[in-house]
Amino acid sequence: MFPPSSQRARRSSAEDVNRWIDLQTEGRVENAAEQPDQIGQRLQYLDREWDIERMLEANAATLALLGVALGRWSDRRFFLLPAVVGGFLLQHALQGWCPPVPILRRLGFRTRSEIERERTALKALRGDFDQVHEPQSMASVTKARRALSAAHAS
Numbered sequence: 001m002f003p004p005s006s007q008r009a010r011r012s013s014a015e016d017v018n019r020w021i022d023l024q025t026e027g028r029v030e031n032a033a034e035q036p037d038q039i040g041q042r043l044q045y046l047d048r049e050w051d052i053e054r055m056l057e058a059n060a061a062t063l064a065l066l067g068v069a070l071g072r073w074s075d076r077r078f079f080l081l082p083a084v085v086g087g088f089l090l091q092h093a094l095q096g097w098c099p100p101v102p103i104l105r106r107l108g109f110r111t112r113s114e115i116e117r118e119r120t121a122l123k124a125l126r127g128d129f130d131q132v133h134e135p136q137s138m139a140s141v142t143k144a145r146r147a148l149s150a151a152h153a154s
Helices: 005-011 015-034 036-048 052-073 076-095 100-106 112-126 140-152
Strands: none
Touching (some): 015 036, 052 100
Protein backbone atom coordinates (compact mmCIF):
# COMPACT_ATOMS: atom_id res chain seq x y z
CA MET A 1 0.00 0.00 0.00
CA PHE A 2 2.79 2.44 0.93
CA PRO A 3 5.69 2.37 -1.54
CA PRO A 4 9.24 2.62 -0.19
CA SER A 5 10.50 6.20 0.07
CA SER A 6 13.17 5.58 -2.55
CA GLN A 7 10.54 4.59 -5.13
CA ARG A 8 7.56 6.85 -4.38
CA ALA A 9 8.01 9.57 -7.00
CA ARG A 10 9.22 7.17 -9.69
CA ARG A 11 6.29 4.80 -9.17
CA SER A 12 3.79 7.63 -9.42
CA SER A 13 5.39 9.14 -12.54
CA ALA A 14 4.35 8.37 -16.09
CA GLU A 15 6.51 5.71 -17.70
CA ASP A 16 7.47 8.00 -20.59
CA VAL A 17 8.72 10.59 -18.09
CA ASN A 18 10.77 7.98 -16.21
CA ARG A 19 12.26 6.76 -19.49
CA TRP A 20 13.08 10.34 -20.57
CA ILE A 21 14.86 10.97 -17.25
CA ASP A 22 16.76 7.67 -17.61
CA LEU A 23 17.81 8.55 -21.17
CA GLN A 24 19.04 11.95 -20.02
CA THR A 25 21.12 10.28 -17.30
CA GLU A 26 22.52 7.70 -19.71
CA GLY A 27 23.46 10.46 -22.14
CA ARG A 28 25.36 12.36 -19.45
CA VAL A 29 27.24 9.21 -18.41
CA GLU A 30 28.08 8.40 -22.04
CA ASN A 31 29.33 11.97 -22.48
CA ALA A 32 31.51 11.54 -19.38
CA ALA A 33 32.95 8.34 -20.82
CA GLU A 34 34.01 10.33 -23.89
CA GLN A 35 35.32 13.27 -21.81
CA PRO A 36 36.67 11.78 -18.56
CA ASP A 37 38.31 15.06 -17.60
CA GLN A 38 34.79 16.48 -17.03
CA ILE A 39 33.73 13.82 -14.49
CA GLY A 40 34.90 15.75 -11.43
CA GLN A 41 32.96 18.83 -12.53
CA ARG A 42 29.81 16.75 -13.12
CA LEU A 43 30.14 15.15 -9.68
CA GLN A 44 30.36 18.62 -8.13
CA TYR A 45 27.16 19.57 -9.96
CA LEU A 46 25.44 16.44 -8.64
CA ASP A 47 26.39 17.49 -5.10
CA ARG A 48 24.31 20.63 -5.61
CA GLU A 49 21.42 19.12 -7.59
CA TRP A 50 18.07 19.30 -5.83
CA ASP A 51 16.08 16.09 -5.88
CA ILE A 52 12.31 16.09 -6.23
CA GLU A 53 11.78 15.63 -2.48
CA ARG A 54 13.80 18.74 -1.66
CA MET A 55 11.96 20.76 -4.31
CA LEU A 56 8.58 19.61 -2.97
CA GLU A 57 9.60 20.54 0.58
CA ALA A 58 10.88 23.97 -0.45
CA ASN A 59 7.76 24.74 -2.49
CA ALA A 60 5.45 23.53 0.27
CA ALA A 61 7.24 25.59 2.91
CA THR A 62 7.15 28.67 0.69
CA LEU A 63 3.43 28.32 -0.03
CA ALA A 64 2.60 27.60 3.61
CA LEU A 65 4.50 30.66 4.83
CA LEU A 66 2.94 32.77 2.09
CA GLY A 67 -0.52 31.57 3.12
CA VAL A 68 0.13 32.44 6.76
CA ALA A 69 1.46 35.90 5.85
CA LEU A 70 -1.39 36.65 3.48
CA GLY A 71 -3.91 35.31 6.01
CA ARG A 72 -2.48 37.60 8.67
CA TRP A 73 -2.13 40.78 6.64
CA SER A 74 -4.61 40.39 3.79
CA ASP A 75 -7.54 38.00 3.98
CA ARG A 76 -8.16 35.24 6.54
CA ARG A 77 -9.19 32.87 3.75
CA PHE A 78 -5.51 32.56 2.82
CA PHE A 79 -5.09 30.47 5.98
CA LEU A 80 -6.55 27.64 3.88
CA LEU A 81 -3.41 27.55 1.74
CA PRO A 82 -1.16 26.03 4.44
CA ALA A 83 -3.87 23.43 5.15
CA VAL A 84 -4.06 22.43 1.49
CA VAL A 85 -0.27 22.32 1.18
CA GLY A 86 -0.05 20.20 4.33
CA GLY A 87 -2.59 17.80 2.88
CA PHE A 88 -0.56 17.49 -0.31
CA LEU A 89 2.58 16.77 1.71
CA LEU A 90 0.81 14.10 3.72
CA GLN A 91 -0.55 12.55 0.53
CA HIS A 92 2.95 12.50 -0.94
CA ALA A 93 4.43 10.99 2.22
CA LEU A 94 1.86 8.18 2.20
CA GLN A 95 1.30 7.53 -1.51
CA GLY A 96 4.24 9.13 -3.25
CA TRP A 97 2.01 11.34 -5.33
CA CYS A 98 0.68 14.86 -5.04
CA PRO A 99 -0.30 17.38 -7.74
CA PRO A 100 3.16 18.97 -8.16
CA VAL A 101 4.96 15.61 -8.73
CA PRO A 102 4.02 15.15 -12.41
CA ILE A 103 4.94 18.76 -13.16
CA LEU A 104 8.30 18.56 -11.39
CA ARG A 105 9.13 15.22 -13.03
CA ARG A 106 8.36 16.64 -16.48
CA LEU A 107 10.69 19.53 -15.62
CA GLY A 108 13.41 16.92 -15.04
CA PHE A 109 13.59 16.73 -11.26
CA ARG A 110 15.02 13.36 -10.31
CA THR A 111 14.75 11.20 -7.24
CA ARG A 112 17.75 10.89 -4.92
CA SER A 113 18.18 7.28 -6.19
CA GLU A 114 18.33 8.46 -9.80
CA ILE A 115 20.95 11.06 -8.93
CA GLU A 116 22.99 8.52 -6.96
CA ARG A 117 22.82 6.09 -9.89
CA GLU A 118 24.52 8.68 -12.09
CA ARG A 119 27.05 9.50 -9.35
CA THR A 120 28.01 5.84 -8.94
CA ALA A 121 28.37 5.35 -12.69
CA LEU A 122 30.60 8.42 -12.96
CA LYS A 123 32.77 7.25 -10.07
CA ALA A 124 33.08 3.82 -11.68
CA LEU A 125 34.16 5.46 -14.94
CA ARG A 126 36.72 7.50 -13.05
CA GLY A 127 38.11 4.33 -11.47
CA ASP A 128 37.10 5.05 -7.88
CA PHE A 129 36.10 1.42 -7.30
CA ASP A 130 39.17 -0.23 -8.82
CA GLN A 131 40.74 -0.64 -5.37
CA VAL A 132 37.85 -2.87 -4.26
CA HIS A 133 39.11 -5.82 -6.33
CA GLU A 134 41.48 -7.34 -3.81
CA PRO A 135 42.77 -10.87 -3.27
CA GLN A 136 40.37 -13.38 -1.74
CA SER A 137 42.77 -13.87 1.17
CA MET A 138 42.25 -10.29 2.38
CA ALA A 139 40.24 -9.99 5.59
CA SER A 140 36.54 -9.17 5.13
CA VAL A 141 36.81 -6.12 7.37
CA THR A 142 39.64 -4.73 5.24
CA LYS A 143 37.65 -5.39 2.06
CA ALA A 144 34.62 -3.66 3.55
CA ARG A 145 36.65 -0.63 4.60
CA ARG A 146 38.24 -0.35 1.16
CA ALA A 147 34.83 -0.65 -0.51
CA LEU A 148 33.44 2.12 1.71
CA SER A 149 36.50 4.24 1.03
CA ALA A 150 36.08 3.79 -2.71
CA ALA A 151 32.37 4.61 -2.50
CA HIS A 152 33.10 7.83 -0.61
CA ALA A 153 36.04 8.88 -2.80
CA SER A 154 35.56 12.14 -4.63
